[in-house]
Amino acid sequence: MRMFLDILLVITSLLLVLLVLLHRAKGGGLSSLFGGGVQSSLSGSTVVEKNLDRITVFTGTIWLIAILGIGLQIKFSH
Template sequence: MNPLLIFVLIVWAISGIGLIVFVLLHSGKGTGVSDMIASSLYSTQTGTNIIEKNLDRITIIFAIVFIISLLVLMIIYPQGSIAGA
């Protein structure tokens, strides 16, 4: 395997795992893990809003990196040619 493939696969895997983690951290009507963390750290509503906005930004960044790395993999190795390498 060439170094470019290894690098893109590592970025893809880390961004996929990070995306899963940060999506699970999002709150669903006040019962999410982020609400438990936010309620223990901040008692004000503004603190929770800031945490949610940052959580949204991080999730979007992970999603963009995941999609870009997936597209790069599709361009570099079309139609499953990675198995023949």
């Protein structure tokens, strides 16, 4: 179970980084400093933006569950 949670954590972490980078910058800040001010072809549709938001929230929830699971396993392992 611990190995599964570790693998799930790594996969969801990488996926979250990718999904956050796909989001369109909504107002200057650090994202525009690194080229986020350029509009990508994926962020042209509001349907795509809503689906990207849903996938990001779902992935973040799975990531949080994996973190909590690993923490509980560490706490109750002895």
